Amino acid sequence: MDKRAEWHRKPNFCDLIITETCMLKCKMCNMWQSKNDSESLEIDAWKRFIDSFADFVENKAQVQFVGGEPLIKKGLLDFIRHAAQRGLSTTMTTNGYLIDKNIANDIIGSGLSTLVFSLDSIRKETHDFLRGVNGTYDRVMNAIELLGKLRNDSLRIYIVTTIMQQNLDDLLGLAGWVNRNDAIDSVSFQAVMQPFFTPQDNEWYKKEEFLSLWPKDMDKVDYVLDSLAGLKNNGYKMNNPIPQFKIFKSYFRHPERFVKASRCNLGYNSVSVNTSGKIFLCLSMDPIGDIRNGKSMEEVWFSKEAERVRDSIKDCKNNCKSMINCFFEEEVDNA
Numbered sequence: 001m002d003k004r005a006e007w008h009r010k011p012n013f014c015d016l017i018i019t020e021t022c023m024l025k026c027k028m029c030n031m032w033q034s035k036n037d038s039e040s041l042e043i044d045a046w047k048r049f050i051d052s053f054a055d056f057v058e059n060k061a062q063v064q065f066v067g068g069e070p071l072i073k074k075g076l077l078d079f080i081r082h083a084a085q086r087g088l089s090t091t092m093t094t095n096g097y098l099i100d101k102n103i104a105n106d107i108i109g110s111g112l113s114t115l116v117f118s119l120d121s122i123r124k125e126t127h128d129f130l131r132g133v134n135g136t137y138d139r140v141m142n143a144i145e146l147l148g149k150l151r152n153d154s155l156r157i158y159i160v161t162t163i164m165q166q167n168l169d170d171l172l173g174l175a176g177w178v179n180r181n182d183a184i185d186s187v188s189f190q191a192v193m194q195p196f197f198t199p200q201d202n203e204w205y206k207k208e209e210f211l212s213l214w215p216k217d218m219d220k221v222d223y224v225l226d227s228l229a230g231l232k233n234n235g236y237k238m239n240n241p242i243p244q245f246k247i248f249k250s251y252f253r254h255p256e257r258f259v260k261a262s263r264c265n266l267g268y269n270s271v272s273v274n275t276s277g278k279i280f281l282c283l284s285m286d287p288i289g290d291i292r293n294g295k296s297m298e299e300v301w302f303s304k305e306a307e308r309v310r311d312s313i314k315d316c317k318n319n320c321k322s323m324i325n326c327f328f329e330e331e332v333d334n335a
Contacts, residue, residue, distance in 0.1 A: 011301065012061045013270035014053055016046065018076060019068040020275050024095055025132030028162055028213055030197040031068055040275040041291070043075035047082050049273065049291040054086035056297040062113075064091040071098045077110040084111030091116060093160065095131065096140030104146040107155075114156045116188075117144055121161075121170040122177050130166055148183020156185045158239065163224075163248065164192040164213045171224055172231070179236045188239040189228065190325040191248045200284065202318065205255055214252075221252045244328050251324055265329050267310040271301075281309050284318065 019040055020031050050063065063083050070076055070092055084090050091114040092107075099107070107115065117140055121127040124137040131137075147157055159178055163171065171189065178187040192213050194204040201207065205214040215221045229245040232238045250257070264282075271288075272280045278287040279300055288309055289300035300306065 009268045010057050011271050014063045015272040016065050017274045018065050018070045019073045021072050022068040027130050030195045041277050043079050050083050052297040059087050060089050062089045066093045077106050080110040089113045096143035099143035116158045116160050119159045121167045122174050159187040162190050162192050165215045175231050186237040186239045218253050225249050264313050264316050264323050267313040285309050
């Protein structure tokens with residue numbers, strides 16, 4: 001695609017980091033240590049941004065509400081309802097810890113399109129260990145059961161699971177459990193990445209504090225990932241395209257190498273907004289705007305700042321979560 005054609009593309013996805021606060025202490029995420037949530041925007045400011053985003057993008061663009069734990073944010077479900085009424089497809093990722101019957105009913109009433117539960121093992125002790133708080137497994141399982149019983153046909157329920165050393169032996173069992181569970185529509189597997197809120201380090205997986213996360217036995221990694229690909233091929237409920245498992249294998253065996261055959265594909269299809277309102281094409285690069293300054297999404301998207309960051313993205317060779325996990329795109333010839 002030439003630059004002129006790329007330039008006129010509109011985003012079809014927006015990631016909103018609603019809060020950095022979380023009650024869990026996950027081994028693979030340090031966001032719970034953040035002290036920045038005092039700068040977090042109020043819901044009215046978020047709504048104004050969503051109105052601008054909805055005015056600019058094509059109908060049914062996707063907005064994802066994440067944290068921290070997004071359900072901590074006061075007024076969140078009203079905000080989701082507002083986004084849904086603007087014609088946007090809405091997704092929320094949650095650890096499930098706060099969901100009781102009342103909140104489950106409120107979630108359904110909000111018009112949420114997709115609810116994603118973070119679940120890293122179907123073994124209680126493993127999930128609770130990775131999430132850093134005892135009782136987390138029981139709460140998320142209760143939440144899944146509640147929503148599965150109460151939901152209507154318009155709400156999809158997904159699981160997201162991070163692949164790492166501690167749960168490698170559990171992944172095939174988890175895939176089977178999802179496939180048998182009528183309350184769950186699908187599962188997405190993601191490769192463990194450098195934990196949030198740690199200094200950028202391309203060799204993070206060698207650091208003492210993260211060694212426990214990185215798989216040790218690469219033959220086992222290959223076996224598990226090949227087996228998951230086989231289950232997907234056999235019709236198991238799984239969101240990952242089969243080529244993504246090949247990318248995961250390459251990433252775990254050679255994390256120092258850039259796993260894509262071509263450049264990063266961010267910059268022309270999505271934006272992210274952090275808790276203080278800064279707008280990013282890539283969270284690892286400079287912001288392209290701020291929702292508090294009054295500019296429309298269209299002005300920000302076509303700004304000189306956005307063009308400069310897009311040029312930087314094209315030169316980036318980091319194996320980041322966006323490229324390998326969240327925004328993976330199949331290639332004809334993967335490295």
